Amino acid sequence: MVSTSSETLLTLPTPDAALTRARHGRGYWKNVWRRLAEDRITIAVMLVLIAIILSAVLAPYLTPHDPMKTSVFARLKPIGTAGHWLGTDEIGRDLWARMVYGGRLSLLCGVLPVALALVVGGTLGVVAGYAGGVVNSAIMRSIDVLYAFPSILLAIAICGILGSGIRNTILALSVTFIPPLVRISEAVTTQVRSLDFVEAARASGSGTALLLRYHVLNNVLGPILVYATSLISISIILASGLSFLGLGVSPPNPEWGLMLNNLRPAIWVNPVVAALPGVMIFLTSMCFNLTSDGIRQAMDVRL
Amino acid sequence: MSGASSRLSGPPLLSVRRLTKHFPVRGGIFKRTHGVVQAVDAVSFDVQPGETLGIVGESGCGKSTTARLLMRLTEPDSGEVMFDGEQIGGRGGPSLRTLRRNIQMVFQDSYASLNPRLPVGMSVAYGPFAHGLRRAEALDRAATLLEAVGLEPALYADRYPHELSGGQRQRVNVARALAIEPRVVILDEAVSALDKSVAAQVLNLLVELKERFRLTYLFISHDLGVVRYLSDRVLVMYLGKVVEVGPVAEVWEHPRHPYTRALLAAMPTMDPSRRTTEALLTGDPPNPINPPSGCRFRTRCRFAEDVCARHEPPLQSSADLRDHAIACHMVHAGTGHSLAGTSGPA
Numbered sequence: 001m002v003s004t005s006s007e008t009l010l011t012l013p014t015p016d017a018a019l020t021r022a023r024h025g026r027g028y029w030k031n032v033w034r035r036l037a038e039d040r041i042t043i044a045v046m047l048v049l050i051a052i053i054l055s056a057v058l059a060p061y062l063t064p065h066d067p068m069k070t071s072v073f074a075r076l077k078p079i080g081t082a083g084h085w086l087g088t089d090e091i092g093r094d095l096w097a098r099m100v101y102g103g104r105l106s107l108l109c110g111v112l113p114v115a116l117a118l119v120v121g122g123t124l125g126v127v128a129g130y131a132g133g134v135v136n137s138a139i140m141r142s143i144d145v146l147y148a149f150p151s152i153l154l155a156i157a158i159c160g161i162l163g164s165g166i167r168n169t170i171l172a173l174s175v176t177f178i179p180p181l182v183r184i185s186e187a188v189t190t191q192v193r194s195l196d197f198v199e200a201a202r203a204s205g206s207g208t209a210l211l212l213r214y215h216v217l218n219n220v221l222g223p224i225l226v227y228a229t230s231l232i233s234i235s236i237i238l239a240s241g242l243s244f245l246g247l248g249v250s251p252p253n254p255e256w257g258l259m260l261n262n263l264r265p266a267i268w269v270n271p272v273v274a275a276l277p278g279v280m281i282f283l284t285s286m287c288f289n290l291t292s293d294g295i296r297q298a299m300d301v302r303l
Numbered sequence: 304m305s306g307a308s309s310r311l312s313g314p315p316l317l318s319v320r321r322l323t324k325h326f327p328v329r330g331g332i333f334k335r336t337h338g339v340v341q342a343v344d345a346v347s348f349d350v351q352p353g354e355t356l357g358i359v360g361e362s363g364c365g366k367s368t369t370a371r372l373l374m375r376l377t378e379p380d381s382g383e384v385m386f387d388g389e390q391i392g393g394r395g396g397p398s399l400r401t402l403r404r405n406i407q408m409v410f411q412d413s414y415a416s417l418n419p420r421l422p423v424g425m426s427v428a429y430g431p432f433a434h435g436l437r438r439a440e441a442l443d444r445a446a447t448l449l450e451a452v453g454l455e456p457a458l459y460a461d462r463y464p465h466e467l468s469g470g471q472r473q474r475v476n477v478a479r480a481l482a483i484e485p486r487v488v489i490l491d492e493a494v495s496a497l498d499k500s501v502a503a504q505v506l507n508l509l510v511e512l513k514e515r516f517r518l519t520y521l522f523i524s525h526d527l528g529v530v531r532y533l534s535d536r537v538l539v540m541y542l543g544k545v546v547e548v549g550p551v552a553e554v555w556e557h558p559r560h561p562y563t564r565a566l567l568a569a570m571p572t573m574d575p576s577r578r579t580t581e582a583l584l585t586g587d588p589p590n591p592i593n594p595p596s597g598c599r600f601r602t603r604c605r606f607a608e609d610v611c612a613r614h615e616p617p618l619q620s621s622a623d624l625r626d627h628a629i630a631c632h633m634v635h636a637g638t639g640h641s642l643a644g645t646s647g648p649a
Contacts, residue, residue: 196416197426200476203374204483205403206433214429218420 035298042294049287052280056103065094067101067254079272087273089259090266093252095273099280102254105166109239109248109255110232110284113173118228120174121181125224128182129189130208130216140186146179155238159247169239169248176238177231184227188220222296229292233285240281256281314388315349316519317373317406317487322346322382324372328592338592342368344543345382347618350487355513355520357534357551359527359566361588365543366523370489373521374408375399404434407480411492413472417464423475424449424460430483448478451515452508470501474508481516489521494529506533527570531555536626539563542591542599545618549627559621559629562600598632608632610639 036042055062065084071092079087086096128139146154158172192198193216201215240257242248249255251262259277267274326340343365350356358366371377373384375391384391384402391402407430410416417426427445432438446456452474464472473493480488490509494502506529513520524530530537531551538548539562547560558564565584589595589602598616601607610632618630629635636644 196410196412197418199376200408200410200416200479201418201429201433203376203403203408204430204433204479205400206429210433214421214425215418219418 032298036294039294039298042291042298045287045290045294048283049291052103052284052287053107055100056107059097059100059104062100063094063097065097067093067097068252069093077273078270086276087270089263089273095276098254098259099256099276102256102259102277103280103284105249105253105255106236106239106257106281107284108166109169109173109257110236110288112170113235113239114177114228114231116170116174117177117181117231118224121178122185122224122228124178125182125185125187126189126212126216126220129186129220130193130212132190132193136186136190139182143179143182146175151176152238152241155242156245156247159242164247164250166249169242172242173235173238177235180231181224181228185220185224188223189216192216192219222299226292226296229288232288233281236281236285313351315385316352316387317350317521318385318388319349319373320347320383320385322369322372322384323380324368324377325380340591341543341594342591343372343379344594346540346543346545347382348538348545348548350519350521352486352519353517354535355522355533357530357537358521358523358540359525359530359537360540362525363588363591364540366525366540367491368543369540370408370491370521370523373489374406375402404483405485406487406489407483407485408489408491409473409476409480409493411496413469413476413496414464416476417472417479419464422461422463423467423472424456426464427475427479427482430479434483444482445478448482449475451481451512452478454478468501469497470505473497473505477505477508477512481512481518484516485518487519487521489523491523492525493522495524495526502529509533527566539566542588542594544599545630546600547627547629547631548618549624549629553624553627559627559634560600560631561604561606561633598630606633606640606642608640614638 059067071088073092075088075090075092077084077088077092079085081087084094084096086094086099089095089098124139124143128136149157155172155176158175159168162168162171198211198215201211237257239248240255240260243250243255243258244261249258251258256277260274260281263274263277322343323345324343326342327336328338328340329335330337346365346369348356358369360366368377372379386402386405391399417423421429424442424445427448428438428441431444432441436444442460446460449456449459454471454474459467459471459475464475467475476493493509494505497505509520510533512518520533522530522533534551536549537551537554539546539554539560541562547554547558547563554563555567558567562584569584584603586603589599595602596612597614598604598607598611601611604611614632616630616632616635616638618628619635620626620628621634622636632638632640633642634644638644
């Protein structure tokens with residue numbers, strides 16, 4: 001029963017080759033990439049996302065116009081105007097230029113606060129979830145205090161104290177996103193911690209750091225990351241809200257949220273142009289959500 | 304599997320003295336303690352090197368808690384565990400890490416006890432890796448052990464748990480438990496979740512591995528047939544207490560505690576002349592939050608008398624056989640029970 005016969009009719013990989021393969025973890029990332037490549041929707045969405053990011057990075061090469069240059073003669077031109085193919089805004093600035101330049105600040109306001117909050121909140125949550133007991137209570141009850149404020153109010157308050165400006169906006173948004181991220185990561189970690197394989201690893205005399213790395217993190221990171229990417233779109237919208245209140249990005253700097261607010265009155269004159277920044281916010285957040293979902297599925301070895 | 308009695312005189316490998324774990328039951332807004340579940344109450348036993356000690360009992364009698372206390376996955380309230388003559392966690396004694404190096408455990412749920420995101424080879428290699436072996440060496444050892452449990456490493460080492468069957472997964476768990484070369488392996492319902500034919504294969508594997516690696520087993524199960532097959536000695540638990548312990552053949556032939564008798568009588572038999580006609584044991588065990596006074600079994604015992612409610616029967620060796628101990632007033636002379644000192648009711 002126990003001694004497995006080595007003479008098999010099937011052609012099997014030679015033990016040596018397979019062992020080497022196993023030693024390198026079967027090319028886990030190669031496997032993930034293969035599954036990702038089969039998922040056409042995710043690939044398409046990722047390409048759109050890359051295009052959006054590239055357009056922001058390469059903005060000066062994509063348009064001859066200065067996004068700040070106003071013109072009283074070319075106000076609210078419709079889409080397809082010669083020289084301004086996406087039209088112009090309420091004070092005659094080229095909309096295409098403002099769209100691609102605006103991506104810089106908008107993407108920054110979307111991604112950076114979430115990334116910062118993920119590092120701080122995720123760490124706190126995993127520590128609380130894994131440690132349990134008093135440590136858990138201390139961390140979670142402190143976070144509950146932040147939960148007492150509606151998130152937008154919290155961001156406004158922090159911005160109000162620190163003063164306006166892009167750096168303070170990012171800081172305020174980061175603080176706003178910490179509580180939900182702590183809560184999510186605490187919940188998934190608590191769930192994973194009580195599973196038998198964590199107990200078994202503990203019973204094998206493993207240190208906490210190694211155990212967290214090999215047994216906890218790879219099981220909690222997926223759901224936390226997916227949740228975090230869903231916050232990116234909220235972050236972009238909150239940042240634009242702060243800009244609208246004069247707490248975030250100050251005009252005339254291009255930023256999608258700010259543009260949306262500024263073009264709002266023009267919706268009766270030129271609705272398509274007025275809606276464009278909103279379309280960009282929607283497109284970007286959709287792309288982030290779908291991409292993270294696709295990556296999570298590709299990374300899930302159980303599927 | 305026999306011949307354990309010759310070793311019984313030697314020093315025990317694992318010695319448990321008055322091990323106790325009470326879980327407080329909290330409720331209400333202020334988390335006041337409403338009661339205490341006496342999951343394991345003053346349990347003492349010895350495990351000899353090389354033997355298999357079976358632990359049996361109904362659900363909730365404290366079998367698994369005992370295992371977790373031995374592994375220190377749960378901290379005991381009191382009591383001591385001596386390994387190889389030295390007290391664990393005591394001053395100058397071996398550390399918890401040493402204990403965990405020497406005692407390993409196989410859990411019941413073969414799927415939950417493997418990390419779903421690690422290839423099983425890595426799961427097996429993790430123990431040695433955590434104990435300082437280099438990654439490549441640890442994976443080599445994992446390959447050797449997978450081979451030992453009958454899984455061709457070339458085919459299985461890089462698979463994920465969900466790609467294996469229940470029996471294969473439990474083999475991986477056995478390999479994982481053996482990977483850091485323990486001397487004692489606790490098998491907590493290790494084959495209970497497998498179907499019978501697979502369970503039989505895994506049991507045979509366990510017997511073979513025991514010989515090969517000179518292991519000592521603590522075999523926890525509610526399946527009496529399996530315990531009979533694998534164990535040298537058997538320990539019967541009821542509501543957190545040891546009620547009877549002795550060589551398995553002796554306990555099966557001459558069970559002395561009424562609870563053990565009831566358990567054995569409830570076993571399905573292939574012999575029509577020994578058909579079970581009436582249930583010796585009815586109802587559920589009493590609530591362990593408020594266990595009965597005196598003998599905890601008295602509420603379900605047909606022979607219970609006043610003395611059983613007044614005094615808790617100590618676990619004592621029977622008069623005729625030193626390594627067969629029973630906690631019952633009927634067995635020992637001079638306890639005040641009307642059947643005391645006799646061999647019990649016929």
